[in-house]
Amino acid sequence: MSTDSPPIEETPLRADAARNRERILEAADEVFSERGADASLDDIARRAKVGIGTLYRRFPTRDALLAALCDERMFALAANSRTRDDTMEPGASLRTFMVELATHASHYQGLAVVLGAVLQSQTAGCHAGAAEGMRLLDRAKRENAVAMDVSFDDLLCVITATSLAAGQGGPKSRITHLIDMFFNGIKRG
Amino acid sequence: MSTDSPPIEETPLRADAARNRERILEAADEVFSERGADASLDDIARRAKVGIGTLYRRFPTRDALLAALCDERMFALAANSRTRDDTMEPGASLRTFMVELATHASHYQGLAVVLGAVLQSQTAGCHAGAAEGMRLLDRAKRENAVAMDVSFDDLLCVITATSLAAGQGGPKSRITHLIDMFFNGIKRG
DNA sequence: TAATAAGTGGAGAATTGCTCCACTTACTAT
DNA sequence: ATAGTAAGTGGAGCAATTCTCCACTTATTA
Numbered sequence: 538m539s540t541d542s543p544p545i546e547e548t549p550l551r552a553d554a555a556r557n558r559e560r561i562l563e564a565a566d567e568v569f570s571e572r573g574a575d576a577s578l579d580d581i582a583r584r585a586k587v588g589i590g591t592l593y594r595r596f597p598t599r600d601a602l603l604a605a606l607c608d609e610r611m612f613a614l615a616a617n618s619r620t621r622d623d624t625m626e627p628g629a630s631l632r633t634f635m636v637e638l639a640t641h642a643s644h645y646q647g648l649a650v651v652l653g654a655v656l657q658s659q660t661a662g663c664h665a666g667a668a669e670g671m672r673l674l675d676r677a678k679r680e681n682a683v684a685m686d687v688s689f690d691d692l693l694c695v696i697t698a699t700s701l702a703a704g705q706g707g708p709k710s711r712i713t714h715l716i717d718m719f720f721n722g723i724k725r726g
Numbered sequence: 727m728s729t730d731s732p733p734i735e736e737t738p739l740r741a742d743a744a745r746n747r748e749r750i751l752e753a754a755d756e757v758f759s760e761r762g763a764d765a766s767l768d769d770i771a772r773r774a775k776v777g778i779g780t781l782y783r784r785f786p787t788r789d790a791l792l793a794a795l796c797d798e799r800m801f802a803l804a805a806n807s808r809t810r811d812d813t814m815e816p817g818a819s820l821r822t823f824m825v826e827l828a829t830h831a832s833h834y835q836g837l838a839v840v841l842g843a844v845l846q847s848q849t850a851g852c853h854a855g856a857a858e859g860m861r862l863l864d865r866a867k868r869e870n871a872v873a874m875d876v877s878f879d880d881l882l883c884v885i886t887a888t889s890l891a892a893g894q895g896g897p898k899s900r901i902t903h904l905i906d907m908f909f910n911g912i913k914r915g
Numbered sequence: 916t917a918a919t920a921a922g923t924g925g926a927g928a929a930t931t932g933c934t935c936c937a938c939t940t941a942c943t944a945t
Numbered sequence: 946a947t948a949g950t951a952a953g954t955g956g957a958g959c960a961a962t963t964c965t966c967c968a969c970t971t972a973t974t975a
Contacts, residue, residue, distance in 0.1 A: 550952090550953095551940085551941055551942075551951095551952060551953065552941070552942090553940070553941065553952095553953070553954090554941090554952075554953060554954090557953085557954085577930080577931060577932090578931080578932070578933090579930090579931070579932085582955095587954085587955080588954060588955030588956055589932090589933080589955075589956070590933090590934080590935085590936095590953095590954065590955055590956070591953075591954055591955070593932090593933065593934080594953075594954080599932095628913055628915070650839060650890075680915075681914055681915045682913070682914060682915050683912045683913060683914055684907075684910075684912050684913075684914055686903075687907065687912045690891070691903075691904060691907060691912075694887050694888070694890070694891040694904060695887060697887055697890060697891075698883050698884060698886055698887025698888075698890075699883070701883065701886060701887070702879070702883040714875070714880075715880060715883060718873075718876065718880060718908070718911075719907070719908060719911070719912065720911055720912060720913045721873075721911045721913060722907075722908070722909055722910045722911025722912075722913075723872045723873050723876050723880075723908065723909055723911075724817055724871070724872060724873075724909045724910060724911075725870055725871060725872055725873055726817070726869075726870050726871050739921090739922095740920090740921060740922065740971085740972055740973075741972070741973090742921095742922070742923090742971070742972065743921075743922060743923090743972095746922085746923085766961080766962065766963090767962080767963075767964090768961090768962070768963085771924095776923085776924080777923060777924030777925055778924075778925070778963090778964085779922095779923065779924055779925065779964090779965085779966085779967095780922075780923055780924070782963090782964065782965080783922075783923080786964095788963095
Protein backbone atom coordinates (compact mmCIF):
# COMPACT_ATOMS: atom_id res chain seq x y z
CA MET A 538 0.00 0.00 0.00
CA SER A 539 0.98 3.64 -0.11
CA THR A 540 3.07 5.04 -2.92
CA ASP A 541 2.25 8.59 -3.90
CA SER A 542 5.40 10.67 -3.36
CA PRO A 543 7.14 9.87 -6.65
CA PRO A 544 10.13 12.12 -7.34
CA ILE A 545 12.69 12.45 -4.56
CA GLU A 546 14.94 15.46 -5.05
CA GLU A 547 18.62 14.75 -4.68
CA THR A 548 21.36 17.34 -4.51
CA PRO A 549 23.83 16.30 -7.21
CA LEU A 550 26.89 14.37 -6.04
CA ARG A 551 30.36 15.74 -6.25
CA ALA A 552 32.32 14.22 -9.14
CA ASP A 553 34.56 12.02 -7.01
CA ALA A 554 31.61 10.87 -4.94
CA ALA A 555 29.67 9.91 -8.05
CA ARG A 556 32.67 7.93 -9.26
CA ASN A 557 32.92 6.10 -5.97
CA ARG A 558 29.20 5.42 -5.93
CA GLU A 559 29.50 3.71 -9.30
CA ARG A 560 32.48 1.69 -8.11
CA ILE A 561 30.54 0.53 -5.06
CA LEU A 562 27.59 -0.55 -7.18
CA GLU A 563 29.81 -2.55 -9.52
CA ALA A 564 31.58 -4.25 -6.63
CA ALA A 565 28.29 -4.93 -4.88
CA ASP A 566 26.86 -6.61 -7.96
CA GLU A 567 29.90 -8.85 -8.19
CA VAL A 568 29.99 -9.76 -4.53
CA PHE A 569 26.24 -10.29 -4.18
CA SER A 570 26.31 -12.49 -7.28
CA GLU A 571 29.11 -14.59 -5.83
CA ARG A 572 28.04 -14.74 -2.21
CA GLY A 573 24.34 -13.87 -2.08
CA ALA A 574 22.45 -10.85 -0.83
CA ASP A 575 23.76 -11.18 2.71
CA ALA A 576 27.42 -11.01 1.76
CA SER A 577 29.78 -8.94 3.90
CA LEU A 578 29.64 -5.21 3.22
CA ASP A 579 33.32 -4.98 4.12
CA ASP A 580 34.07 -7.25 1.20
CA ILE A 581 32.20 -4.91 -1.09
CA ALA A 582 34.01 -1.84 0.19
CA ARG A 583 37.35 -3.58 -0.18
CA ARG A 584 36.62 -4.70 -3.71
CA ALA A 585 35.49 -1.17 -4.61
CA LYS A 586 38.71 0.19 -3.05
CA VAL A 587 36.74 2.46 -0.83
CA GLY A 588 36.57 2.84 2.94
CA ILE A 589 33.69 1.16 4.71
CA GLY A 590 32.59 4.57 5.94
CA THR A 591 32.12 5.74 2.37
CA LEU A 592 29.89 2.81 1.60
CA TYR A 593 27.71 3.50 4.64
CA ARG A 594 27.53 7.20 3.86
CA ARG A 595 26.14 6.50 0.41
CA PHE A 596 23.98 3.49 1.32
CA PRO A 597 22.93 3.64 4.97
CA THR A 598 21.45 0.15 4.93
CA ARG A 599 21.91 -3.05 2.99
CA ASP A 600 18.42 -2.66 1.59
CA ALA A 601 19.29 0.77 0.23
CA LEU A 602 22.22 -0.76 -1.61
CA LEU A 603 20.09 -3.58 -2.97
CA ALA A 604 17.40 -1.14 -4.01
CA ALA A 605 19.93 0.93 -5.93
CA LEU A 606 21.12 -2.20 -7.69
CA CYS A 607 17.56 -3.18 -8.60
CA ASP A 608 16.75 0.26 -9.89
CA GLU A 609 17.85 0.01 -13.52
CA ARG A 610 16.49 -3.46 -13.96
CA MET A 611 13.14 -2.51 -12.51
CA PHE A 612 12.93 0.43 -14.89
CA ALA A 613 13.50 -1.87 -17.83
CA LEU A 614 10.98 -4.35 -16.46
CA ALA A 615 8.27 -1.72 -16.23
CA ALA A 616 9.05 -0.36 -19.68
CA ASN A 617 8.96 -3.81 -21.28
CA SER A 618 5.67 -4.51 -19.62
CA ARG A 619 4.09 -1.31 -20.84
CA THR A 620 4.91 -1.93 -24.49
CA ARG A 621 3.98 -5.61 -24.27
CA ASP A 622 0.69 -4.82 -22.64
CA ASP A 623 -0.72 -3.18 -25.78
CA THR A 624 -1.02 -6.46 -27.63
CA MET A 625 -1.74 -8.90 -24.85
CA GLU A 626 -4.69 -10.17 -22.87
CA PRO A 627 -4.69 -8.56 -19.41
CA GLY A 628 -4.35 -11.90 -17.62
CA ALA A 629 -1.45 -13.07 -19.75
CA SER A 630 0.20 -9.70 -19.45
CA LEU A 631 0.06 -9.80 -15.67
CA ARG A 632 1.34 -13.34 -15.67
CA THR A 633 4.33 -12.43 -17.82
CA PHE A 634 5.16 -9.49 -15.59
CA MET A 635 5.12 -11.71 -12.53
CA VAL A 636 7.42 -14.24 -14.15
CA GLU A 637 9.87 -11.49 -15.05
CA LEU A 638 9.78 -9.96 -11.61
CA ALA A 639 10.29 -13.33 -9.95
CA THR A 640 13.21 -14.04 -12.27
CA HIS A 641 14.75 -10.74 -11.30
CA ALA A 642 14.18 -11.40 -7.62
CA SER A 643 16.17 -14.61 -7.80
CA HIS A 644 19.13 -12.89 -9.44
CA TYR A 645 20.98 -12.84 -6.15
CA GLN A 646 20.57 -15.68 -3.68
CA GLY A 647 18.55 -14.30 -0.79
CA LEU A 648 17.23 -11.25 -2.59
CA ALA A 649 13.69 -12.61 -2.57
CA VAL A 650 13.38 -12.39 1.20
CA VAL A 651 13.87 -8.63 1.15
CA LEU A 652 12.03 -8.00 -2.11
CA GLY A 653 9.11 -6.40 -0.33
CA ALA A 654 11.34 -3.98 1.56
CA VAL A 655 13.32 -3.17 -1.56
CA LEU A 656 10.20 -2.46 -3.60
CA GLN A 657 8.98 -0.04 -0.98
CA SER A 658 12.18 1.98 -1.03
CA GLN A 659 11.57 5.12 -3.01
CA THR A 660 14.05 4.78 -5.82
CA ALA A 661 12.62 5.75 -9.18
CA GLY A 662 12.95 2.31 -10.76
CA CYS A 663 11.39 0.41 -7.87
CA HIS A 664 8.58 2.90 -7.79
CA ALA A 665 7.98 2.42 -11.50
CA GLY A 666 8.02 -1.35 -11.14
CA ALA A 667 5.54 -1.41 -8.29
CA ALA A 668 3.28 1.07 -10.06
CA GLU A 669 3.28 -1.02 -13.21
CA GLY A 670 2.36 -4.15 -11.27
CA MET A 671 -0.57 -2.39 -9.65
CA ARG A 672 -1.70 -1.01 -12.98
CA LEU A 673 -1.69 -4.49 -14.55
CA LEU A 674 -3.60 -5.96 -11.64
CA ASP A 675 -6.20 -3.20 -11.74
CA ARG A 676 -6.74 -3.62 -15.44
CA ALA A 677 -7.02 -7.40 -15.13
CA LYS A 678 -9.64 -7.01 -12.44
CA ARG A 679 -11.55 -4.37 -14.39
CA GLU A 680 -11.72 -6.62 -17.44
CA ASN A 681 -12.71 -9.56 -15.27
CA ALA A 682 -9.56 -11.55 -15.98
CA VAL A 683 -8.65 -12.13 -12.33
CA ALA A 684 -10.67 -12.36 -9.13
CA MET A 685 -11.55 -9.13 -7.32
CA ASP A 686 -10.20 -10.17 -3.93
CA VAL A 687 -6.58 -10.39 -5.06
CA SER A 688 -4.32 -7.66 -3.72
CA PHE A 689 -0.94 -6.52 -4.96
CA ASP A 690 0.52 -7.82 -1.71
CA ASP A 691 -0.85 -11.24 -2.60
CA LEU A 692 1.00 -11.17 -5.89
CA LEU A 693 4.17 -10.05 -4.15
CA CYS A 694 3.83 -12.92 -1.74
CA VAL A 695 3.64 -15.42 -4.56
CA ILE A 696 6.54 -13.81 -6.35
CA THR A 697 8.64 -14.01 -3.20
CA ALA A 698 7.82 -17.67 -2.77
CA THR A 699 8.62 -18.40 -6.36
CA SER A 700 11.98 -16.66 -6.25
CA LEU A 701 12.79 -18.33 -2.99
CA ALA A 702 12.16 -21.73 -4.53
CA ALA A 703 14.08 -20.94 -7.69
CA GLY A 704 16.97 -19.46 -5.73
CA GLN A 705 17.39 -22.65 -3.73
CA GLY A 706 18.80 -24.40 -6.75
CA GLY A 707 15.72 -25.44 -8.71
CA PRO A 708 15.61 -25.08 -12.49
CA LYS A 709 14.33 -21.89 -14.10
CA SER A 710 11.14 -23.55 -15.33
CA ARG A 711 10.09 -23.76 -11.71
CA ILE A 712 9.20 -20.08 -11.78
CA THR A 713 6.67 -20.37 -14.57
CA HIS A 714 5.32 -23.59 -13.13
CA LEU A 715 4.60 -22.04 -9.74
CA ILE A 716 3.08 -18.91 -11.19
CA ASP A 717 0.91 -20.92 -13.53
CA MET A 718 -0.32 -22.98 -10.61
CA PHE A 719 -1.22 -19.75 -8.87
CA PHE A 720 -3.18 -18.52 -11.89
CA ASN A 721 -5.01 -21.73 -12.59
CA GLY A 722 -5.34 -23.17 -9.11
CA ILE A 723 -4.42 -26.70 -8.20
CA LYS A 724 -7.93 -27.94 -7.50
CA ARG A 725 -9.56 -30.36 -9.91
CA GLY A 726 -12.79 -32.29 -10.16
CA MET B 727 12.34 -35.81 -2.23
CA SER B 728 14.13 -38.35 -0.14
CA THR B 729 12.88 -39.51 3.19
CA ASP B 730 13.21 -43.18 3.89
CA SER B 731 15.46 -43.59 6.93
CA PRO B 732 12.80 -43.09 9.63
CA PRO B 733 14.01 -44.08 13.08
CA ILE B 734 17.33 -42.62 14.17
CA GLU B 735 18.80 -44.52 17.09
CA GLU B 736 19.89 -42.34 19.98
CA THR B 737 21.90 -43.45 22.95
CA PRO B 738 19.93 -42.27 25.97
CA LEU B 739 21.09 -39.04 27.59
CA ARG B 740 22.55 -38.91 31.05
CA ALA B 741 20.05 -37.56 33.58
CA ASP B 742 21.69 -34.16 34.00
CA ALA B 743 22.09 -33.77 30.28
CA ALA B 744 18.42 -34.52 29.68
CA ARG B 745 17.52 -31.91 32.30
CA ASN B 746 19.70 -29.32 30.59
CA ARG B 747 18.30 -30.19 27.21
CA GLU B 748 14.82 -29.45 28.48
CA ARG B 749 15.96 -26.18 30.01
CA ILE B 750 17.50 -25.13 26.73
CA LEU B 751 14.31 -25.93 24.82
CA GLU B 752 12.20 -23.89 27.24
CA ALA B 753 14.56 -20.95 27.06
CA ALA B 754 14.76 -21.19 23.29
CA ASP B 755 10.98 -21.10 22.96
CA GLU B 756 10.85 -17.98 25.10
CA VAL B 757 13.65 -16.17 23.34
CA PHE B 758 12.56 -17.11 19.83
CA SER B 759 9.04 -15.96 20.67
CA GLU B 760 10.30 -12.62 21.91
CA ARG B 761 13.02 -11.95 19.38
CA GLY B 762 12.34 -14.14 16.34
CA ALA B 763 14.05 -17.22 14.97
CA ASP B 764 17.36 -15.44 14.46
CA ALA B 765 17.77 -14.41 18.08
CA SER B 766 21.17 -14.75 19.72
CA LEU B 767 22.05 -18.26 20.87
CA ASP B 768 24.05 -16.74 23.71
CA ASP B 769 20.86 -15.23 25.04
CA ILE B 770 19.26 -18.64 25.02
CA ALA B 771 22.16 -20.29 26.82
CA ARG B 772 22.20 -17.51 29.39
CA ARG B 773 18.46 -17.77 30.01
CA ALA B 774 18.76 -21.55 30.35
CA LYS B 775 21.66 -21.04 32.81
CA VAL B 776 23.86 -23.25 30.73
CA GLY B 777 27.19 -22.65 29.04
CA ILE B 778 27.17 -21.86 25.36
CA GLY B 779 29.24 -24.98 24.77
CA THR B 780 26.49 -27.12 26.21
CA LEU B 781 23.97 -25.64 23.86
CA TYR B 782 26.17 -26.30 20.85
CA ARG B 783 26.94 -29.82 21.98
CA ARG B 784 23.24 -30.67 22.10
CA PHE B 785 22.14 -28.66 19.06
CA PRO B 786 25.01 -28.24 16.62
CA THR B 787 23.12 -25.77 14.45
CA ARG B 788 20.33 -23.27 14.85
CA ASP B 789 18.19 -25.38 12.56
CA ALA B 790 18.66 -28.41 14.78
CA LEU B 791 17.37 -26.39 17.72
CA LEU B 792 14.41 -25.12 15.75
CA ALA B 793 13.67 -28.62 14.50
CA ALA B 794 13.62 -29.94 18.06
CA LEU B 795 11.21 -27.18 19.02
CA CYS B 796 8.94 -28.00 16.10
CA ASP B 797 8.98 -31.67 16.85
CA GLU B 798 6.09 -31.98 19.28
CA ARG B 799 3.89 -29.61 17.38
CA MET B 800 4.51 -31.42 14.12
CA PHE B 801 3.59 -34.68 15.73
CA ALA B 802 0.28 -33.24 16.87
CA LEU B 803 -0.29 -31.73 13.46
CA ALA B 804 0.17 -35.05 11.72
CA ALA B 805 -2.04 -36.87 14.22
CA ASN B 806 -4.83 -34.30 13.89
CA SER B 807 -4.68 -34.59 10.16
CA ARG B 808 -4.89 -38.35 10.17
CA THR B 809 -8.06 -38.46 12.27
CA ARG B 810 -9.61 -35.55 10.38
CA ASP B 811 -8.88 -37.15 7.07
CA ASP B 812 -11.35 -40.01 7.64
CA THR B 813 -14.36 -37.76 7.29
CA MET B 814 -13.17 -35.17 4.83
CA GLU B 815 -12.85 -34.74 1.09
CA PRO B 816 -9.24 -35.22 0.07
CA GLY B 817 -8.92 -31.70 -1.32
CA ALA B 818 -10.37 -30.06 1.78
CA SER B 819 -8.24 -32.25 3.99
CA LEU B 820 -5.06 -31.19 2.22
CA ARG B 821 -6.12 -27.56 2.37
CA THR B 822 -6.71 -27.74 6.12
CA PHE B 823 -3.35 -29.36 6.67
CA MET B 824 -1.62 -26.61 4.74
CA VAL B 825 -3.37 -23.90 6.74
CA GLU B 826 -2.30 -25.55 9.98
CA LEU B 827 1.28 -25.99 8.84
CA ALA B 828 1.49 -22.40 7.66
CA THR B 829 0.07 -21.21 10.98
CA HIS B 830 2.70 -23.20 12.81
CA ALA B 831 5.45 -21.86 10.56
CA SER B 832 4.60 -18.31 11.51
CA HIS B 833 4.78 -19.07 15.22
CA TYR B 834 8.20 -17.48 15.45
CA GLN B 835 9.07 -14.50 13.30
CA GLY B 836 11.48 -15.75 10.66
CA LEU B 837 10.77 -19.44 11.12
CA ALA B 838 9.17 -19.64 7.68
CA VAL B 839 12.42 -18.94 5.88
CA VAL B 840 14.04 -22.06 7.28
CA LEU B 841 10.92 -24.24 7.27
CA GLY B 842 12.22 -26.33 4.39
CA ALA B 843 15.50 -27.05 6.14
CA VAL B 844 13.73 -27.80 9.42
CA LEU B 845 11.33 -30.23 7.78
CA GLN B 846 14.20 -32.12 6.25
CA SER B 847 15.95 -32.62 9.56
CA GLN B 848 15.34 -36.15 10.71
CA THR B 849 13.54 -35.62 13.98
CA ALA B 850 10.60 -37.94 14.43
CA GLY B 851 7.94 -35.22 14.48
CA CYS B 852 9.20 -33.39 11.42
CA HIS B 853 9.44 -36.68 9.62
CA ALA B 854 5.86 -37.53 10.54
CA GLY B 855 4.65 -34.12 9.42
CA ALA B 856 6.35 -34.28 6.05
CA ALA B 857 5.15 -37.84 5.51
CA GLU B 858 1.58 -36.88 6.30
CA GLY B 859 1.72 -34.00 3.84
CA MET B 860 2.96 -36.27 1.11
CA ARG B 861 0.30 -38.84 1.90
CA LEU B 862 -2.46 -36.23 1.66
CA LEU B 863 -1.12 -34.94 -1.62
CA ASP B 864 -0.88 -38.43 -3.09
CA ARG B 865 -4.39 -39.31 -2.08
CA ALA B 866 -5.75 -36.02 -3.47
CA LYS B 867 -4.05 -36.71 -6.78
CA ARG B 868 -5.24 -40.30 -6.88
CA GLU B 869 -8.83 -39.26 -6.32
CA ASN B 870 -8.45 -36.50 -8.90
CA ALA B 871 -8.93 -33.68 -6.42
CA VAL B 872 -5.76 -31.81 -7.33
CA ALA B 873 -3.70 -31.56 -10.51
CA MET B 874 -1.09 -34.23 -11.17
CA ASP B 875 1.82 -31.85 -11.75
CA VAL B 876 1.84 -30.51 -8.21
CA SER B 877 4.80 -31.60 -6.10
CA PHE B 878 5.21 -31.56 -2.35
CA ASP B 879 7.91 -28.96 -2.82
CA ASP B 880 5.35 -26.76 -4.54
CA LEU B 881 3.10 -26.96 -1.51
CA LEU B 882 5.99 -26.21 0.80
CA CYS B 883 6.86 -23.20 -1.29
CA VAL B 884 3.36 -21.81 -0.96
CA ILE B 885 3.31 -22.52 2.75
CA THR B 886 6.59 -20.71 3.23
CA ALA B 887 5.37 -17.67 1.35
CA THR B 888 2.13 -17.65 3.27
CA SER B 889 3.86 -17.79 6.62
CA LEU B 890 6.30 -15.15 5.53
CA ALA B 891 3.45 -12.83 4.64
CA ALA B 892 1.53 -13.58 7.83
CA GLY B 893 4.62 -13.19 9.97
CA GLN B 894 5.25 -9.72 8.65
CA GLY B 895 2.34 -8.39 10.63
CA GLY B 896 -0.68 -9.30 8.55
CA PRO B 897 -3.85 -10.66 10.17
CA LYS B 898 -4.32 -14.40 10.59
CA SER B 899 -7.02 -14.56 7.93
CA ARG B 900 -4.30 -13.84 5.41
CA ILE B 901 -3.13 -17.43 5.66
CA THR B 902 -6.43 -18.95 4.61
CA HIS B 903 -6.90 -16.31 1.95
CA LEU B 904 -3.56 -17.04 0.31
CA ILE B 905 -3.97 -20.78 0.46
CA ASP B 906 -7.48 -20.56 -0.95
CA MET B 907 -6.18 -18.48 -3.83
CA PHE B 908 -3.63 -21.18 -4.47
CA PHE B 909 -6.31 -23.87 -4.50
CA ASN B 910 -8.79 -22.03 -6.66
CA GLY B 911 -6.51 -19.96 -8.85
CA ILE B 912 -6.91 -16.26 -9.41
CA LYS B 913 -7.88 -16.44 -13.07
CA ARG B 914 -11.45 -15.64 -14.10
CA GLY B 915 -13.42 -15.32 -17.30
C1' DT C 916 33.92 -46.87 45.62
C1' DA C 917 37.02 -46.67 41.69
C1' DA C 918 37.12 -46.12 36.79
C1' DT C 919 35.50 -43.86 32.95
C1' DA C 920 32.56 -42.17 29.59
C1' DA C 921 29.61 -38.38 29.25
C1' DG C 922 28.85 -33.86 30.07
C1' DT C 923 30.03 -28.88 31.27
C1' DG C 924 31.33 -24.03 30.88
C1' DG C 925 33.46 -20.25 29.25
C1' DA C 926 37.73 -18.13 27.38
C1' DG C 927 38.90 -16.63 23.07
C1' DA C 928 39.43 -16.39 17.95
C1' DA C 929 37.07 -14.93 13.87
C1' DT C 930 33.63 -12.43 11.53
C1' DT C 931 30.55 -8.77 10.76
C1' DG C 932 27.85 -4.42 11.41
C1' DC C 933 28.10 0.22 12.16
C1' DT C 934 29.78 4.88 14.17
C1' DC C 935 32.66 8.60 14.61
C1' DC C 936 35.76 12.08 13.47
C1' DA C 937 40.31 13.94 12.05
C1' DC C 938 41.79 14.56 7.57
C1' DT C 939 41.43 15.51 2.33
C1' DT C 940 39.46 17.32 -1.91
C1' DA C 941 36.30 19.25 -5.40
C1' DC C 942 33.71 23.19 -6.23
C1' DT C 943 32.70 28.38 -6.39
C1' DA C 944 32.96 33.23 -5.62
C1' DT C 945 35.93 36.74 -6.01
C1' DA D 946 44.54 32.03 -9.74
C1' DT D 947 43.22 31.00 -5.10
C1' DA D 948 41.09 31.00 -0.62
C1' DG D 949 37.16 29.38 1.83
C1' DT D 950 34.11 25.80 2.75
C1' DA D 951 30.97 22.21 2.30
C1' DA D 952 31.20 17.66 0.82
C1' DG D 953 33.51 13.61 0.95
C1' DT D 954 36.89 9.98 2.71
C1' DG D 955 38.96 6.18 5.27
C1' DG D 956 39.71 3.24 8.80
C1' DA D 957 40.35 2.68 13.85
C1' DG D 958 37.56 0.80 17.13
C1' DC D 959 33.53 -0.85 19.68
C1' DA D 960 29.80 -4.12 20.07
C1' DA D 961 27.48 -8.21 18.90
C1' DT D 962 27.57 -12.77 17.37
C1' DT D 963 28.97 -17.49 15.99
C1' DC D 964 31.47 -21.40 16.99
C1' DT D 965 35.65 -24.24 18.74
C1' DC D 966 38.42 -26.22 22.05
C1' DC D 967 39.79 -28.36 26.14
C1' DA D 968 40.72 -28.50 31.20
C1' DC D 969 37.53 -29.64 34.60
C1' DT D 970 33.26 -31.98 36.81
C1' DT D 971 29.77 -35.54 37.46
C1' DA D 972 26.56 -39.47 36.72
C1' DT D 973 26.70 -44.16 35.98
C1' DT D 974 28.36 -49.04 36.40
C1' DA D 975 30.78 -53.01 37.65
